[in-house]
Amino acid sequence: MQVSEMNTERAGGGATVRRLRADQARRVADILRHQIRAGTVGETLPGEQELAAEHRTSRNTIREALTLLRDEGLIDRAPRAGTRVAARKFDHGLDALLGLQETLEGRGTVRNEVRAAQRITAPAVVARRLGLAPGEQVVYLERLRYLGDQPLSLDLTYLAPEIGARVLAHDLAHTDVFVLLEQLSGQSLGSADLAVEAIPADRHTAATLDVPDSAPLLMLERLTRLDDGTPVDLEYIRMRGDRITLRGSLSRAIPEWKVL
Amino acid sequence: MQVSEMNTERAGGGATVRRLRADQARRVADILRHQIRAGTVGETLPGEQELAAEHRTSRNTIREALTLLRDEGLIDRAPRAGTRVAARKFDHGLDALLGLQETLEGRGTVRNEVRAAQRITAPAVVARRLGLAPGEQVVYLERLRYLGDQPLSLDLTYLAPEIGARVLAHDLAHTDVFVLLEQLSGQSLGSADLAVEAIPADRHTAATLDVPDSAPLLMLERLTRLDDGTPVDLEYIRMRGDRITLRGSLSRAIPEWKVL
Numbered sequence: 001m002q003v004s005e006m007n008t009e010r011a012g013g014g015a016t017v018r019r020l021r022a023d024q025a026r027r028v029a030d031i032l033r034h035q036i037r038a039g040t041v042g043e044t045l046p047g048e049q050e051l052a053a054e055h056r057t058s059r060n061t062i063r064e065a066l067t068l069l070r071d072e073g074l075i076d077r078a079p080r081a082g083t084r085v086a087a088r089k090f091d092h093g094l095d096a097l098l099g100l101q102e103t104l105e106g107r108g109t110v111r112n113e114v115r116a117a118q119r120i121t122a123p124a125v126v127a128r129r130l131g132l133a134p135g136e137q138v139v140y141l142e143r144l145r146y147l148g149d150q151p152l153s154l155d156l157t158y159l160a161p162e163i164g165a166r167v168l169a170h171d172l173a174h175t176d177v178f179v180l181l182e183q184l185s186g187q188s189l190g191s192a193d194l195a196v197e198a199i200p201a202d203r204h205t206a207a208t209l210d211v212p213d214s215a216p217l218l219m220l221e222r223l224t225r226l227d228d229g230t231p232v233d234l235e236y237i238r239m240r241g242d243r244i245t246l247r248g249s250l251s252r253a254i255p256e257w258k259v260l
Numbered sequence: 261m262q263v264s265e266m267n268t269e270r271a272g273g274g275a276t277v278r279r280l281r282a283d284q285a286r287r288v289a290d291i292l293r294h295q296i297r298a299g300t301v302g303e304t305l306p307g308e309q310e311l312a313a314e315h316r317t318s319r320n321t322i323r324e325a326l327t328l329l330r331d332e333g334l335i336d337r338a339p340r341a342g343t344r345v346a347a348r349k350f351d352h353g354l355d356a357l358l359g360l361q362e363t364l365e366g367r368g369t370v371r372n373e374v375r376a377a378q379r380i381t382a383p384a385v386v387a388r389r390l391g392l393a394p395g396e397q398v399v400y401l402e403r404l405r406y407l408g409d410q411p412l413s414l415d416l417t418y419l420a421p422e423i424g425a426r427v428l429a430h431d432l433a434h435t436d437v438f439v440l441l442e443q444l445s446g447q448s449l450g451s452a453d454l455a456v457e458a459i460p461a462d463r464h465t466a467a468t469l470d471v472p473d474s475a476p477l478l479m480l481e482r483l484t485r486l487d488d489g490t491p492v493d494l495e496y497i498r499m500r501g502d503r504i505t506l507r508g509s510l511s512r513a514i515p516e517w518k519v520l
Contacts, residue, residue, distance in 0.1 A: 026464065028383075089457075124314055190511065193508075194510055198476035202328050216458035216476030245456065252356060
């Protein structure tokens with residue numbers, strides 16, 4: 001007999017049952033989603049009955065959980081083939097400041113479609129964040145970044161003028177900007193300030209990144225400094241929510257270098 | 261005369277013009293979005309003409325950028341009132357491990373609607389991550405977390421059995437679980453592993469968090485350990501994408517404590 005500690009079928013009232021089942025389905029879906037992301041399940045998920053036993057819930061709840069994951073594009077379900085993992089995601093490290101190519105090393109080749117690479121007059125806020133005078137020129141890059149055939153992110157980049165001008169002379173299709181910044185400055189990068197949001201893809205961006213309209217994107221705003229503290233690189237990075245997970249670790253205490 | 265370095269109106273071909281204008285609108289929208297988030301603009305945005313001069317682009321492009329931000333729910337536009345900021349977001353720190361109430365200190369009162377607080381048998385993956393034997397009990401919490409009247413996040417929490425049982429005896433409506441874990445264990449928290457994704461709100465979650473269906477959510481999976489390394493708290497946290505920004509800093513080198 002199946003132990004059903006949270007078995008909705010025994011609760012009274014149709015609306016309550018549906019709500020409780022939806023709560024449980026979400027709970028199960030969160031665990032399965034993480035297993036799929038972390039690669040701890042194979043290409044095919046266990047059957048409904050096995051999952052129901054594992055999560056001590058009903059098959060109806062399992063079906064509802066699998067529907068949630070299918071709607072997110074994570075799994076495919078077919079009558080006889082069972083439930084297959086449809087899309088693997090890639091981890092992007094949050095522990096250290098890495099370019100996309102560095103972080104995906106060994107996962108495939110990153111290729112950049114360079115959509116813009118030019119000098120522009122810095123909007124006031126960009127000038128301020130890069131420590132420039134109002135009206136100074138910056139180098140603006142727009143790159144659509146692929147891993148193999150898949151677009152992963154769309155990066156809008158503002159570079160400080162001197163180093164930016166030198167970056168323009170290099171192969172932007174196959175090299176991370178971070179790597180170029182270190183080569184050209186003769187310094188390693190220092191620290192970066194980061195803001196992470198979830199935003200919907202507008203229609204134009206959705207077409208660019210090959211996702212449905214309003215698909216959730218991870219939006220990173222990142223200001224990167226050289227080791228001597230000079231801000232050189234302000235980026236607005238849209239990552240496909242269905243393809244990238246940011247992964248890192250935190251400690252309860254603020255690390256010393258962040259306090260300094 | 262307006263300098264239009266990237267003025268689409270001068271480019272040839274209707275489709276190309278539309279694409280270029282959409283590219284520029286996105287570029288402008290990213291900068292404005294960040295200014296709104298960071299609170300560096302007031303309640304009302306500058307007029308279209310001023311924005312067009314600032315970003316060296318056309319008023320049509322500015323209008324398109326403002327439409328993008330309106331569609332994200334960030335601003336309201338009215339014929340005479342101009343463009344007003346509709347929604348402020350809250351920063352959640354990524355630099356240190358903080359509970360929601362700690363991170364929002366001074367922004368208002370966090371209140372938790374406790375939707376579940378009970379012992380359950382741990383699903384295998386939960387048991388494994390918390391360092392428990394298969395089939396052990398854990399404490400499961402489900403909390404809808406409000407700042408004032410606004411739901412901000414929905415947190416599904418699995419706690420190690422002993423400390424979890426003691427947490428159950430406390431006021432979960434008004435206290436962060438992190439604070440309770442430290443009080444009850446007599447240790448400070450140590451480190452946490454974190455995964456951040458952007459996922460769409462399923463219908464049930466959308467209703468719970470009071471957002472439209474498929475609205476983008478920040479999904480955090482977080483495993484937190486006590487200072488002595490014991491894993492005690494596995495959480496699946498859905499944050500409203502329109503209300504929370506994760507903010508932190510990174511260094512090029514992996515900090516020493518993360519390598520250990």
